[in-house]
Amino acid sequence: MDRLLESVLRRVVKHGGLQVTTASGRIFAAGPDEASVHVRFASKRAQLMLLLDPEMQLGEIYTSGELVLERGSIADLLELVMSQDVLQPTLSARLLYFARRVLRRLDQFNPRGRARRNVAHHYDLDGRLYSLFLDADKQYSCAYFEHPGERLDDAQLAKKRHIAAKLVLDAPNLSVLDIGSGWGGLGIYLAEIAKARVSGVTLSTEQLGVAQSRAREKGLEGQVSFALQDYRDVPGPFDRIVSVGMFEHVGVDHYGEFFRKARELLAPDGVMLLHAIGRFDSPGFTNPWIAKYIFPGGYMPALSEVTPHIERAGLVVTDIEILRLHYADTLKAWRARFLARREEVLRLTDERFLRMWEFYLAGSEMAFRHQGLMVFQIQLARKQEAVPLTRDYIAEAERKLRTREQRSAPPLRLAGE
Known part of the structure; x- marks a missing residue:
């Protein structure tokens, strides 16, 4: 041998x-x-x-x-x-x-009950584990590095700012649905900084509790709410819809249902932003080890698998941006933080779990560097007139949001004050 x-x-x-x-x-x-x-x-x-x-x-x-x-x-x-x-x-x-x-569609079949179990498998782990390696806002999705060497916390803030700009939040109190709201960081940002009225839905009980607690601590209960709910059961309409890091769990056979529901929920002049992991090459399947231990039911689609369902649902693609190596750098930062807190990880889990997650973070990083994974942001609308004619509005909106962030930041205090 x-x-x-x-x-x-x-x-x-x-x-x-x-x-x-x-x-x-x-x-x-x-x-x-x-x-x-x-x-x-x-x-x-x-x-x-x-x-x-x-x-x-x-x-x-x-x-x-x-x-x-x-x-x-x-x-x-x-x-x-x-x-x-x-x-x-x-x-x-x-x-x-x-x-x-041949069998990939069976692995990606995600009816309601299975979808909730798949989410619980990964996202209902001890919340202290994620706090060891994520940024302070617990953003568990691709950061947006505006320049090389940027700190992870700054890059995650830039990601939220970039998404908010693409949502065209050009008036106060626009209603926003956040599908897959996680620990609530994006929803709270949209409510606090962009002055939107946000409804977030998740299938993770662990994440829901954290998100609701954070909204209460910031005094935003009247501006943002979170619920344990399948997006398929949400009533509309909403002025804006955003989904970050959730589409990977939908499954190819459910894409048509996802976009039909999105169109139903979106106001006639509404805008949607979908942020998800995809692949540069042709349709494939999820690595079997990742599917077994990390993301059961998960899949990163080619754009050719996504856009036909958008067209058939009656939605208009108004912008597509590909984030190439941003997730590789995000995963590299997560892995460095995870290993730096090795002893704390072992107190929460064991040596086998530590090696499993080190393999997951390293393997995922290398898939973005060498095996054609990327992140796409697709902006959608029911009418093409819903967004400005050129992309200049994105940078302008980011400048305004950055100014609001600075105004809302707590003042620095001297020790003992």
């Missing part, structure tokens, strides 16, 4: 360098360059499972401790492997790849 593993890895690693120690103690190198990563297999079983199904088993054997990093990190290994051209190096891997493509 050692010889087979060596042959396969040498076919995969065509740039960079990888050193491998097998379970029997044999050492070999793959790749033309000096090895930057050294891995050791703790069992022959781990070697066999990796050869049979690398997409699933790489995460499994790292999480279980059967794959040990002797040099470099799991992020270094994933960057090396995921940047290669050959990703299904064995016959079994290719067969499983095609089977998963």
Whole structure:
């Protein structure tokens, strides 16, 4: 088996360098360059499972401790492997790849009950865990980095500002529906800074409690509300609709239903902004390890899977923006924060969970850097006249919002005041 593993890895690693120690103690190198990563297999079983199904088993054997990093990190290994051209190096891997493509719609079937269970699987974890690595506002979606090296908190604020600008909140007290409102950060921003009346809906009981508490603390109960409700049950209409990081959980077979409901909820001159993870290439399927452990029922669509449903629902696409590496940088920041709080993570969970989430954050980052994932922001309306003719209004709105943010910021106080 050692010889087979060596042959396969040498076919995969065509740039960079990888050193491998097998379970029997044999050492070999793959790749033309000096090895930057050294891995050791703790069992022959781990070697066999990796050869049979690398997409699933790489995460499994790292999480279980059967794959040990002797040099470099799991992020270094994933960057090396995921940047290669050959990703299904064995016959079994290719067969499983095609089977998963055929069966992908079953994994993405998300009726109401299953949708709520899928959300609970990820978002109803101990809220203290997310506080360890997210920004102060607990934004669990792609940040918007306006310049290299920007702080995560500033980039997440810029994301909210960018979205608010695209919603064309050009009058006070416009009604806004936030589909998938999370811990409430965006809804509170739209109410406090953009002076909108916001209704947020979520399927996560953990997030709902936090969002409602935050609204009360800010004295915004009359301006923003949050409810545990499926978007399909929400009555309208609304002047504006926003959805950030929720569409990935809808499922391809439900896209038509999603956009028909959005049109029903949107006022005749309303504007909607959809912010979601997508892919540059053709339709595919969710990595099986991610689907099992992190986001069951989740999928990142190609735009070709989304726009036909928008057209059939009778909505007009008024703007599309692609955020390319913003999520890679967001995930890099999250991973650094997560690992910096390692001891606190272990007090809340265990070593296996820590390795699982390190793999999730690193693998997701590399998927954005090397495997064609991106974030799209699609602005929609029922009438094309609902938004200005040129995009100049976005920058102008951002300038106004930035001024309001500065005015609403609490004053600095000296120690002891």
